[in-house]
Amino acid sequence: MGQDGIDLETSLGYLLKEASSALRLAMEEVLRPLGMTITHYSCLELLAQRPGLSNSELARGAFVTRQSMNVLLQALERDGYVTRPAAPPVGKALPTRLTARGRRSLEKATAAVRSVESRMLEGLSAGDQQEAFRMLTSMVRSLREGPTPG
Amino acid sequence: MGQDGIDLETSLGYLLKEASSALRLAMEEVLRPLGMTITHYSCLELLAQRPGLSNSELARGAFVTRQSMNVLLQALERDGYVTRPAAPPVGKALPTRLTARGRRSLEKATAAVRSVESRMLEGLSAGDQQEAFRMLTSMVRSLREGPTPG
DNA sequence: TGACCCATGTCAGTATTCTGACATACCTTT
DNA sequence: AAAGGTATGTCAGAATACTGACATGGGTCA
Numbered sequence: 001m002g003q004d005g006i007d008l009e010t011s012l013g014y015l016l017k018e019a020s021s022a023l024r025l026a027m028e029e030v031l032r033p034l035g036m037t038i039t040h041y042s043c044l045e046l047l048a049q050r051p052g053l054s055n056s057e058l059a060r061g062a063f064v065t066r067q068s069m070n071v072l073l074q075a076l077e078r079d080g081y082v083t084r085p086a087a088p089p090v091g092k093a094l095p096t097r098l099t100a101r102g103r104r105s106l107e108k109a110t111a112a113v114r115s116v117e118s119r120m121l122e123g124l125s126a127g128d129q130q131e132a133f134r135m136l137t138s139m140v141r142s143l144r145e146g147p148t149p150g
Numbered sequence: 151m152g153q154d155g156i157d158l159e160t161s162l163g164y165l166l167k168e169a170s171s172a173l174r175l176a177m178e179e180v181l182r183p184l185g186m187t188i189t190h191y192s193c194l195e196l197l198a199q200r201p202g203l204s205n206s207e208l209a210r211g212a213f214v215t216r217q218s219m220n221v222l223l224q225a226l227e228r229d230g231y232v233t234r235p236a237a238p239p240v241g242k243a244l245p246t247r248l249t250a251r252g253r254r255s256l257e258k259a260t261a262a263v264r265s266v267e268s269r270m271l272e273g274l275s276a277g278d279q280q281e282a283f284r285m286l287t288s289m290v291r292s293l294r295e296g297p298t299p300g
Numbered sequence: 301t302g303a304c305c306c307a308t309g310t311c312a313g314t315a316t317t318c319t320g321a322c323a324t325a326c327c328t329t330t
Numbered sequence: 331a332a333a334g335g336t337a338t339g340t341c342a343g344a345a346t347a348c349t350g351a352c353a354t355g356g357g358t359c360a
Contacts, residue, residue: 005198005260006267008211012282013173013267019286020170021213022293023163037316048155056338061158063171068317070340092325092338110155117156117163119297123288131278132162132285136169138273143172147269187346206308218347220310242308242355 016139023120030112036105039064039072041113044106047082047098054093081105166289173270180262186255189214189222191263194256197232197248204243231255 008014027038042062046053053061059069073096076082081102084094098106121129158164177188192212196203203211209219223246226232231252234244248256271279 003257003260003264005195005256006264008195008199010283011267012271012279012286013177013263015283015286015290016166016170016173017213019289019293020166022290023166026293039316045155045158049158054338055340063167064316065318066338067319067340071316074340088325088339090326094339106155107153110153113163114153114156115297116293117161119295120289120293121162123292124285128281128285129162131281133160133165135274135278135282135285136162136165139270140165140169140172142273143169143176143266143270145269147265189346204308205310214346215348216308217310217349221346224310238309238355240355244309 023116026116026119027113030116031109034105034109034112036109039068040076041106041109043069043072043076044081044098044102045110045113047096048103048106051097052095054095056093058096076102173266176266176269177263180266181259184255184259184262186259189218190226191256191259193219193222193226194231194248194252195260195263197246198253198256201247202245204245206243208246226252 006014024038027041031038031041039062043058046058046061050057055070055073056066058073059066062069073082073084077084080099082096083099084096088094124132156164174188177191181188181191189212193208196208196211200207205220205223206216208223209216212219223232223234227234230249232246233249234246238244274282
């Protein structure tokens with residue numbers, strides 16, 4: 001006889017998805033007026049902190065496939081937010097950089113996203129936030145380790 | 151002069167997205183062999199716990215639009231996993247219920263998802279998990295409250 | 301009763317992401 | 331040097347979710 005289902009009222013997995021969904025919605029809400037999607041913003045923010053990231057690296061950082069990021073990068077390049085060299089300096093990877101326009105566009109978005117993150121954390125103490133960081137990091141590590149062989 | 155960007159290495163928002171992404175990937179991995187997507191599974195799990203949920207209620211519970219859930223429900227109904235009355239008993243909402251086939255299909259998926267959730271939490275004590283629940287709940291509530299007027 | 305508002309189900313079109321596939325470049329090993 | 335393995339960029343097609351729109355049912359209030 002099969003076990004009962006997963007109790008969604010107490011499941012941390014479900015709650016994690018709920019929190020992520022709420023964050024996504026809040027971010028979309030503030031980024032929409034700026035004509036920016038979350039992936040779009042993530043890409044610019046990654047490039048601001050680590051100039052020269054390749055398409056594949058940006059994809060991993062934004063949690064999408066490199067194919068999806070490639071589509072986005074081509075649009076961003078066409079519209080003058082980022083630049084890539086015509087030929088790869090080494091290997092196949094094309095290092096991407098923000099243009100002045102890209103940096104300007106990112107400034108407003110960063111402010112908007114910062115306000116959302118502040119709101120998200122307003123009920124948590126500094127100690128709480130440290131604990132939350134530790135636990136989420138542990139979850140990510142466990143999930144990436146793959147199924148336990150035993 | 152604009153402020154600097156958001157430090158992704160220490161941002162709880164980014165980490166939340168990372169954890170959610172890792173969970174999504176792990177769930178997709180175990181559900182794929184069963185021919186099931188996450189939304190598909192979520193729908194069945196919701197119906198197992200709260201029989202008679204309407205399309206819109208299922209959509210909210212699975213964090214998708216009611217249009218997306220409607221497409222899924224039509225497929226599930228066509229394939230015999232759920233049933234809906236031909237006419238709404240009251241209002242326009244059609245209460246949905248699992249069939250025996252739907253319940254059987256859910257059993258395997260629940261076991262698979264349970265193993266993923268266990269793995270995710272294996273580094274956290276019971277107290278940790280309670281704290282994580284409290285913090286995530288706080289984040290969801292704060293995000294849904296909308297921007298602080300002040 | 302009638303006007304209004306809100307929630308629901310549904311259709312259609314659009315957008316975004318994903319999977320599959322291929323060629324290329326680097327690295328390691330033999 | 332040659333072969334195998336891994337990573338990358340890119341194209342094409344499929345799957346999935348979303349936005350917009352419309353009609354209907356139920357409730358509230360004047």
